[in-house]
Amino acid sequence: MLSAILLSALAMTAIVAARYAAASGFFAWLTERRLPGRHAALSGQIRREIGWSLASAAIYGIPAGVIAWGWQARGWTRIYTQWSDWPLWYAPLSVLLYLLAHDAWFYWTHRWMHRPRLFRAVHAVHHASRPPTAWAAMSFHPWEALSGAVVIPLLVLAVPIHAAMLGLVLAIMTVMGVINHMGWEIFPARLVHSRLGGWVITASHHHRHHEEYRCNYGLYFRFWDRLCGTDRGLSRSL
Secondary structure, X not given: OHHHXXXXXXXXXXXXXXXXXXXXXXXXXXXXXXXXXXXXXHHHHHHHHHHHXXXXXXXXXXXXXXXXXXXXXHOXXXXXXXXXXXXXXXXXXXXXXXXXXXXXXXXXXXXHOOXXXXXXXXXXXXXXXXXXXXHHOOOOOHHHHHHHHOHHHHHHHHOOEEHHHHHHHHHHHHHHHHHXXXXXXXXXXXXXXXXXXXXXXXXXXXXXXXXXXXXXXXXXXXXXXXXXXXXXXXXXXX
16 A cells, blocks of 8 residues: 555656646746746756755645545545536536635735745745746745645545546646746736736736735735735736
């Protein structure tokens, strides 16, 4: 049993690392196409971001591997594979539920990590990326990585979701994490400044967090920032 769990954890670590490399690599390439030479002066920073991110991939992979083994071997989770198991209308709703739950967890743990002592000990690793790049999305201290690694494993134990919808959640999590750290806005201005843009996190919103630290803590949505008075709008430099 232990060997099967270890193998599952190694496999999930490899998957998380490959997902990070593919997403960050693609958007870093886009950055070079749009802003040639931007990363040339940041090579040392980018190497550190990749190193921390690969360590984070291992930390994310361990609980994911345990859960994947438990799903296959013990039926621990609420992941289902037959579309008929739940009404079809629930499939997109489950994605939204996961994103809302993850966003709430991220907002409050992120804001907690900005307490001076925790910031210096843990979260400063992420903020060492100045300016952030597409490689910085998973550049975390191990304790911060662990706080993020438990969210989806805990959710699949409690909230039903189709395996394909879980894959979509993970894809959204990966892509939004990367594009919000690119240092430039990939979305058109008409979307960023639209009513929808007023509620969804984009690079323009998250970049201001990296500029000012004490604002814009959200991950996917601006709901908690607006509710708690920590939303300071968009970065003026993007």
